[in-house]
Amino acid sequence: MHFDLTDLRLFAAVVERGSITAGAAQAGLALPSASARIRGMEAELGAALLERDRRGVRPTPAGLALDHHARLVLERIEHLRGDLRRHARGGLRGHVRILSNTAGLEEYLPDRLGDWLAAHPGVDVDLEERPSHQVAPAIAQGHAEIGVLADLSGIEDLEVRPFAIDRLVLVLPRDHPLARQRAARFRAVLDEDMVGLAQGSALADHLAWQATRVGRSLRARVRLRSFDAVCRMVERGIGVAVVPEAAARRCRRVMAIRIRRLDEPWSLRPLVVCMRRLDGLSPHARALVEHLTGPVQPGI
Numbered sequence: 001m002h003f004d005l006t007d008l009r010l011f012a013a014v015v016e017r018g019s020i021t022a023g024a025a026q027a028g029l030a031l032p033s034a035s036a037r038i039r040g041m042e043a044e045l046g047a048a049l050l051e052r053d054r055r056g057v058r059p060t061p062a063g064l065a066l067d068h069h070a071r072l073v074l075e076r077i078e079h080l081r082g083d084l085r086r087h088a089r090g091g092l093r094g095h096v097r098i099l100s101n102t103a104g105l106e107e108y109l110p111d112r113l114g115d116w117l118a119a120h121p122g123v124d125v126d127l128e129e130r131p132s133h134q135v136a137p138a139i140a141q142g143h144a145e146i147g148v149l150a151d152l153s154g155i156e157d158l159e160v161r162p163f164a165i166d167r168l169v170l171v172l173p174r175d176h177p178l179a180r181q182r183a184a185r186f187r188a189v190l191d192e193d194m195v196g197l198a199q200g201s202a203l204a205d206h207l208a209w210q211a212t213r214v215g216r217s218l219r220a221r222v223r224l225r226s227f228d229a230v231c232r233m234v235e236r237g238i239g240v241a242v243v244p245e246a247a248a249r250r251c252r253r254v255m256a257i258r259i260r261r262l263d264e265p266w267s268l269r270p271l272v273v274c275m276r277r278l279d280g281l282s283p284h285a286r287a288l289v290e291h292l293t294g295p296v297q298p299g300i
Helices: 005-017 020-027 031-045 061-085 102-119 132-140 202-213 227-235 245-252 283-292
Strands: 050-053 056-059 094-100 123-129 146-149 159-173 194-197 220-224 241-244 257-262 268-275
Touching: 005 020, 005 031, 005 056, 005 061, 020 031, 031 061, 056 061, 061 094, 061 283, 094 102, 094 132, 094 283, 102 123, 102 146, 102 159, 102 202, 102 241, 102 245, 102 268, 102 283, 123 283, 132 146, 132 268, 146 283, 159 227, 159 245, 194 202, 194 227, 194 241, 202 241, 220 227, 227 241, 227 245, 227 257, 241 245, 245 257, 268 283
Parallel strands: 094 123, 094 146, 194 220
Antiparallel strands: 050 056, 146 268, 159 241, 159 257, 159 268
16 A cells, blocks of 8 residues: 555545545645545545545545544654754755634734744745634644634643733724724624624634624625725724724724724633644744744733
8 A cells, every 4th residue: 555645645634624625725736636646545445535425525434544644644744854954954844834813813923923934944834714713623633733722612632822912802983983982892893884804714703603692693894804904994984893902003003993992701812822732743843832932922
């Protein structure tokens, strides 16, 4: 039986994504090539690895076993790369995969990650946005080495270090009636037209869940890809928005917007970095965790 590293990376990605198309894209392969590789793996094994239906794919018992061992092999390869980098400049490049919620990805990781990458030219980082409630299970299952999240449920079996303090605030046009208040409840915000992030973003999912908890839904007039674009729409009177305080204060320097406190216990969120075990990470992933988890960075 012969499966190469490309086969293993592809299969792990397909299982994680629940789709051959999405798994192929993550592995950097064309869909026909990915499909042919999976068919070849099944033919060589003599057993089905995936169950296929209209919603995607899921691993068979044989596929679960292959996925487990594939991740172990890929993890050891990352250790090998890290060890070799310490001995030979210009050798195999290191690679670290990070899953992060919206606030971590947009507001806190770029500067601190940029500093580290500049000092470590031999390491590549794959940074992917996920809702906080999906990050911890993905880290526990080995889908990535490092996670950044706000929802602390599900982290019991992971190592956790503080990363930043993230506060969600309400952003308003300057002449909006809610701007006359010092704070607003989320229920009141739900009565307004809202400007939000694109569906599927971690913060959009988080706010939709909070609305569902009070028996309501978001009334989004427009959805955009960045906090800057969201705040620009608010400035033009299109609606109100809930964004991280760091993003709101940055935008207020150049935009005519108001910032008001969101009077909800879930609006103040400690961000943490999680991993399965620090001493089980590759050397470059361990060094990155140490860099990211310096002194806690408060919201600006």
